[in-house]
Amino acid sequence: MTSSYSAAQIQVLEGLEPVRKRPGMYIGSTGPRGLHHLVYEVVDNSIDEALAGYCTHVEVDLNSDGSVTVVDDGRGIPTDIHPQTGKSALETVLTVLHAGGKFGSGGYKVSGGLHGVGVSVVNALSEWIEVTVWRDKKVHIQRYERGIPVTELIAKPYKENRTGTSVTFKPDPQIFTTDTEFDYTTLASRLRELAYLNAGVRITFSDNRLELLKSDTPKVETYEYKGGIREYITYMNSDKQPLHEEVIFVQGERNNVQVEVALQWCTDAYTDNVLGFANNIRTVDGGTHLEGLKAVLTRTLNAVARKRNKIKDNEPNLSGEHVREGLTGVISVKVPEPEFEGQTKTKLGNTEVRGIVDSFVGEVLTEYLEFHPGVADSVLDKAIQAFKAAEAARHARELVRRKSVLESSPLPGKLADCSTRDPKESEIYLVEGDSAGGCFDGDTLVALADGRSLSFKEIVAEQAMGKEHFCYTILMNGTIGIERIINPRMTKANAEVIKVTLDNGETIICTSDHRFMLRDGSYKSAALLTPNDSLMPLYNKLSDTSEPGITINGYEMVWTPEFRAKRKVALEQTYYRKTIAALKQIEIEQGKLDLDAYQAYRLQINDKSLLRFDTFCKRYFDSNQALATEAVANYNHRVLSIERLKERVDVYDIEVPHTHNFALASGVFVHNSAKQGRDRRFQAILPLRGKILNIEKTDDAKIYKNTEIQSLITALGLGVKGEEFDASQLRYHRIVIMTDADVDGAHIRTLLLTFFYRYQRALIEQGYIYIACPPLYKVERGRNHYYCYSDRELQQRLAEFPDNANYTIQRFKGLGEMMPEQLWTTTMNPETRTFKQVEIEDAAEADRIFTILMGDRVAPRREFIETYGSKLNLTDLDI
Secondary structure (H helix, E strand, C coil): CCCCCCHHHCCCCCCCHHHHHCCHHHHCCCCHHHHHHHHHHHHHHHHHHHHCCCCCEEEEEECCCCCEEEEECCCCCCCCECCCCCCEHHHHHHHCCCCCCCCCCCCCCCCCCCCCCHHHHHHHCEEEEEEEEEECCEEEEEEEECCEECCCCEEEECCCCCCEEEEEEEECCCCCCCCCCCCHHHHHHHHHHHHHHCCCCEEEEEECCHHHHCCCCCEEEEECCCCCHHHHHHHHCCCCCECCCCCEEEEEEECCEEEEEEEEEECCCCCCEEEEEECCEECCCCEHHHHHHHHHHHHHHHHHHHHCCCCCCCCCCCCHHHHCCCEEEEEEEECCCCCECCCCCCCECCHHHHHHHHHHHHHHHHHHHHHCHHHHHHHHHHHHHHHHHHHHHHHHHHHHHHHCCCCCCCCCCCCECCCCCCCCCCEEEEEECCCCCCCEECCCEEEECCCCEEEHHHHHHHHHCCCCCEEEEECCCCCEEEEECEEEEEEEEEECCEEEEECCCCEEEECCCCEEEECCCCEEEHHHCCCCCCECECCCEECCCCCCCCCCCCCEECCCHHHHHHHHHHHCCHHHHHHHHHHHHHHHHHCCCCHHHHHHHHHHHCCCCCCCHHHHHHHHHCCCHHHHHHHHHHCCECEEEEEECCCCEEEEEEECCCCCEEEECCCEEEECCCCCCCCCCCEEEEEECCCCCCHHHCCHHHHHHCHHHHHHHHHHCCCCCCCCCCHHHCCCCEEEEECCCCHHHHHHHHHHHHHHHHHCCHHHHCCCEEEECCCCEEEEECCEEEEECCHHHHHHHHHCCCCCCCCEEEECCCHHHCCHHHHHHHHHCCCCCCEEECCCCCHHHHHHHHHHHHCCCHHHHHHHHHHHHHHCCHHHCCC
């Protein structure tokens, strides 16, 4: 087959076609972030009018039909004919990429927005857009649909001398296929932020979606802050204890670059939270303005410290991390010709800005601290204390490393690492205890292949001395084999447990999620077992020298390979399964194996697949009736009762490579810790015992003495807290929090997020942290099964079934209730899983919420719960 490649194959996208063809290039994504970005683009134009001094009020309305209206009282988009396009300036701005008033010297001194593609991109990605302009005592109206004007620019006289622009648009469902519903909270945080950054501008935000609000009146909020970023600092620190009441504020202009800085240190904060903005854009990846601020803070405070004799001549300078400990800061610069790195403007690149910030802030800050010596002393005392704490922390960490048994490899022993050493390929799952496992009381006995039955505690002790152990396991072909035991350990302290009583008189104490092997090779959690379940029995017996070839008495034996090979074929036959099941039923009913009763039962039901007992013995047991009777006796351990115990105990587990099951001395097979629901090539698992330390209210030295935190820091390859983040030392580029879907799981997830946010926030900001999304339900109907990840998805699935359909629903409260294959398919397989990447959309709000929920002070937390508790839907809570 041949094909030509000529000019005919070169596609030319005209007008706004490229935006509709590749929307992600212009707004980042067609998901929620891109959807909300449309609103930001229109609002940015209004804010640009405010920066130019022409706009004081911006109104944003969410309408009931799914559209958004943005109105300002600026000059209004020009409507006269554009000399180059021959169209009105309004139509030019709305239909031509890179057309706007932000490029020359006449329109705007400084501006935000996406380099002039803003409102034209919104037009291209909207089902329809209507623009109204008030200027020159006229009102001008025009409508567009999917980027194309469908009406002329209609102008009518307007009595009032009003100026401004109104833009109403409805996102196109052809572009935003997953969701076109705006989130009030997301938009509110950005609008509030803009009001803080532009002192004196009033923004009114209204939600008119009464059906969604379940209210008769719209929700309206007004953001107006005369104090600008000073009020922003006060808002962020409202639940902290400031070191000094007055917010330090620096404002001025140099070389046409406007600089605003607000600073306040807090006594009860141990990290810094410094936000940078350039032309109202949040620069999450930093830039020259933040570099300049950090440098001048460090230099100025060290100079003041030496001047005030806080640091002696022979002592080293305080580092930037120590100086900034407890600092909440905002720097906002307005640059005429901003140079942003990347389309999404997350890093400011103008080199001249660093020097301007450094020199200007240095002068004002030095003067302020000289006139406020009490503030200077308080800040310096905190910085010096931070320096001493960091040294203690470093010492504690080095001490932990020196104590490590594996001097050459300080990785935690409980880390099940992946084989690849390429961090870009690697991912690590942080799981609570041994999620997808389940655990036993430490005194539970395990049947060993050397004839002994040892408790979990005894196995742990012997392996610590270097001894190896082998257990019985069901192989992939259904026969009994022997496998090595590795990693015996205590998995959870003070755990809730249940007692399972079997019909052979044995009792087993374990967590409710531990899985027992059923006779058909499947697994079932202990709490879900019923008297009808057939448990997989352990076929073993002691050696007897009276038998041929046996030279030692009392050594435990599994059935011979030859016998297993014969029996393997038989196990797959209906005759064997049905006959032994019927014999077992007779044994249960009669209290013994009554062969006359069995024969009567055979004749009664006239089932040709039920064999005579002598035929059964001859065919499958070489006519050995004793062996056949033993097989019937061992065929099924039934559950007599399950009792939830009041006492809590420390629980243990082991790992059994390859087969992941083992036999207890009580005669049944159970699952082991599930580190197997993964691809060992690139997926590592780190189990964390219990709930990790809340580092929001812990000093650094304690952090490094905590075993679980130390394991986390070492496994990930993180440095000391406060040091600049070094991505090259990170061992995994996907760090996945995978906890149970219950209250404890949510708490552990919150503690981990607190750790990452406070210890090394760059991990989140650079996109390394993810949350796994295991299913909540499994719905079985006939031979089909479906996984549902939310209550809504469950109801949608059930609605698809006929009214008289029979189905069962399993609620997964813990990962341990899932089989390894289920865990892989639903949660860990890159082809089928769903991950949530943790992002910081609103850094100020994130910092405030972490302080409220995880900090020392109880009053703000109580107020938060009282405010929002009543708004929660209790049916959504897992309590």
